[in-house]
Amino acid sequence: METKKYVKGGEFMVKDLDASEIFIPEEFDEEQKMIAETCRDFLDTEVMPNLDRIDIQEEGFVRGLLDKAGELGLLGISIPEELEGFGQSFVTSMLASEVMGSAYSFAVTYSCHTGIGSMPILYFGNDEQKQKYLPKLASGEWAGAYCLTEPGAGSDANSGKTRATLSEDGKHYILNGQKMWITNTGFADVFTVFAKIDNDRVLSAFIIERDFPGLKFNPEEKKMGIKGSSTRQIFFEDCKVPVENLLWGRGKGFRIALDILHMGRIKLGGNVIGAAKMAIDQSVNYANERKQFGQLISSFGAIKYKLAEQVIRTFTNESAVYRASRNVDEYIEMHADTLSKEEAIVKAFEEYAIEAAILKVYGSEALDYVVDEGVQIHGGMGYSSEMPIERGYRDSRINRIFEGTNEINRLVTIDTLNKRGAKKDYDLYLQGESIINGLESLNGCSCCEEGYYENKKAAVKNFKKVGLMLMKAVSEKFGRQMMSEQEILDNISNIIMKVYVAESALLRVQKKEGMGQDVALYKDILDVFIYDTAAYVRKEAKDAINSFTEGEQQKLFASGISHFTCVKPVNVKDARRRIADKLIEENKYCF
Numbered sequence: 001m002e003t004k005k006y007v008k009g010g011e012f013m014v015k016d017l018d019a020s021e022i023f024i025p026e027e028f029d030e031e032q033k034m035i036a037e038t039c040r041d042f043l044d045t046e047v048m049p050n051l052d053r054i055d056i057q058e059e060g061f062v063r064g065l066l067d068k069a070g071e072l073g074l075l076g077i078s079i080p081e082e083l084e085g086f087g088q089s090f091v092t093s094m095l096a097s098e099v100m101g102s103a104y105s106f107a108v109t110y111s112c113h114t115g116i117g118s119m120p121i122l123y124f125g126n127d128e129q130k131q132k133y134l135p136k137l138a139s140g141e142w143a144g145a146y147c148l149t150e151p152g153a154g155s156d157a158n159s160g161k162t163r164a165t166l167s168e169d170g171k172h173y174i175l176n177g178q179k180m181w182i183t184n185t186g187f188a189d190v191f192t193v194f195a196k197i198d199n200d201r202v203l204s205a206f207i208i209e210r211d212f213p214g215l216k217f218n219p220e221e222k223k224m225g226i227k228g229s230s231t232r233q234i235f236f237e238d239c240k241v242p243v244e245n246l247l248w249g250r251g252k253g254f255r256i257a258l259d260i261l262h263m264g265r266i267k268l269g270g271n272v273i274g275a276a277k278m279a280i281d282q283s284v285n286y287a288n289e290r291k292q293f294g295q296l297i298s299s300f301g302a303i304k305y306k307l308a309e310q311v312i313r314t315f316t317n318e319s320a321v322y323r324a325s326r327n328v329d330e331y332i333e334m335h336a337d338t339l340s341k342e343e344a345i346v347k348a349f350e351e352y353a354i355e356a357a358i359l360k361v362y363g364s365e366a367l368d369y370v371v372d373e374g375v376q377i378h379g380g381m382g383y384s385s386e387m388p389i390e391r392g393y394r395d396s397r398i399n400r401i402f403e404g405t406n407e408i409n410r411l412v413t414i415d416t417l418n419k420r421g422a423k424k425d426y427d428l429y430l431q432g433e434s435i436i437n438g439l440e441s442l443n444g445c446s447c448c449e450e451g452y453y454e455n456k457k458a459a460v461k462n463f464k465k466v467g468l469m470l471m472k473a474v475s476e477k478f479g480r481q482m483m484s485e486q487e488i489l490d491n492i493s494n495i496i497m498k499v500y501v502a503e504s505a506l507l508r509v510q511k512k513e514g515m516g517q518d519v520a521l522y523k524d525i526l527d528v529f530i531y532d533t534a535a536y537v538r539k540e541a542k543d544a545i546n547s548f549t550e551g552e553q554q555k556l557f558a559s560g561i562s563h564f565t566c567v568k569p570v571n572v573k574d575a576r577r578r579i580a581d582k583l584i585e586e587n588k589y590c591f
Contacts, residue, residue: 023326054228070140101274105228117144186230203253214239225394269359432472
């Protein structure tokens with residue numbers, strides 16, 4: 001019998017995949033498309049006509065929207081059927097996250113409830129906790145929230161000061177402390193709260209209900225964006241929590257927090273796809289209406305550049321998101337005989353921590369580009385609150401802070417990959433050493449592979465070599481002090497991220513062609529992205545070597561970087577114009 005295999009997290013740096021081995025959005029089945037359409041219908045009828053009511057936080061309105069979403073089954077997509085949910089795959093939940101991601105502030109409300117508000121109980125709760133809380137969270141009868149951040153504990157979550165002590169009768173934990181930036185606080189019924197028991201070094205987690213004694217709430221925070229998302233501080237003043245509401249076990253809260261962060265990062269990568277596609281629609285709609293100098297601004301080359309680049313960054317992000325999402329499902333399926341589904345899901349998030357961090361950073365920065373250029377395409381009107389792009393611009397900014405800042409996630413990417421290389425999960429450093437040893441013998445051009453996909457794959461493989469070479473060199477140079485060299489690590493992390501996204505887009509286009517689809521425009525997307533990535537990798541790599549090498553070693557590494565980032569010339573102007581012309585013709589995102 002053939003042994004089941006799966007692609008390991010981070011393994012893309014040392015392993016080349018075939019297009020048949022990844023999932024692409026063009027493969028959604030009818031049920032998945034139906035769920036996505038239900039999400040769109042809900043947004044069109046309940047959310048989009050009421051954005052102002054949401055933004056002013058009209059009393060009870062957003063809570064009512066959650067109720068309606070629950071009636072449609074949209075809150076229980078990931079919750080098992082035996083707990084009143086739909087029990088759908090991770091890919092399906094990601095598709096729902098994508099569509100709901102276009103809902104401005106309500107996207108945050110929804111994502112919090114269905115993700116960090118419900119999933120800790122599903123993944124880590126015991127049977128009694130699941131039975132008590134999850135059916136009500138799935139139906140919308142109860143709303144969920146997640147309390148980790150404190151005034152002195154943001155990225156360093158384990159430094160939180162909230163404390164729990166056991167009552168004299170042993171029936172309750174007594175919590176004292178404070179949490180801030182807590183989404184859904186204004187109406188949440190159930191909170192997953194992190195605190196340290198007595199003098200423990202690590203966190204524990206508790207399920208706390210709103211009517212437990214000892215909870216107090218500050219007024220709503222005033223925010224730059226996501227104004228309709230309820231955000232308050234919570235104070236625990238001798239809050240009595242039944243001992244049976246300890247989640248998973250004493251001292252296991254930090255593990256819960258990390259795993260939920262991995263999930264949240266992947267989900268955020270999906271959320272921003274929906275927001276980006278909507279912003280692109282708004283941009284091209286306006287460009288097709290606005291006239292200057294006697295012609296539509298959509299006819300101007302400078303505007304076409306912006307429109308095309310919006311498409312390129314959104315398409316490439318989408319390609320990476322669904323590749324990683326399917327990897328999560330494959331991991332779950334391949335461990336079904338040895339782990340419960342919940343245990344398999346948690347381990348899958350741990351396995352793909354690198355990809356999760358990549359998707360969070362790349363997706364949030366792609367959306368920031370899309371909405372920023374969307375405002376620019378609108379000109380002065382883009383700065384007016386009359387236009388929806390203004391709301392999208394403000395709402396986008398939080399994504400680079402949510403789920404661990406992008407700075408933290410860049411370090412997570414390189415640190416996790418480094419640790420797996422050190423453990424020899426795959427031959428990361430052996431390959432890096434081999435590349436360095438071969439630098440002196442490099443000659444000729446590295447971009448002369450015949451055949452379209454062969455040439456693109458050779459380019460991506462060479463980008464990987466740059467990253468592997470640098471990881472090995474930096475590890476040897478700095479040893480245990482490596483993580484202190486954050487500027488250099490950012491350079492390498494940026495390369496790794498671009499590698500993953502470029503390969504994902506490449507395999508998607510190749511698979512589309514194998515399915516008999518016309519991919520001429522998608523090859524334009526790929527041509528521009530690979531060409532731009534080569535220049536990006538070259539710059540980041542040379543910045544890195546200039547920071548820790550000198551003399552002959554620096555010259556040798558620079559020569560290798562130039563060799564590995566050599567790609568065939570691309571007429572990027574014409575390629576972008578063809579992409580933009582299709583967008584302009586359809587007057588909506590159509591890729």
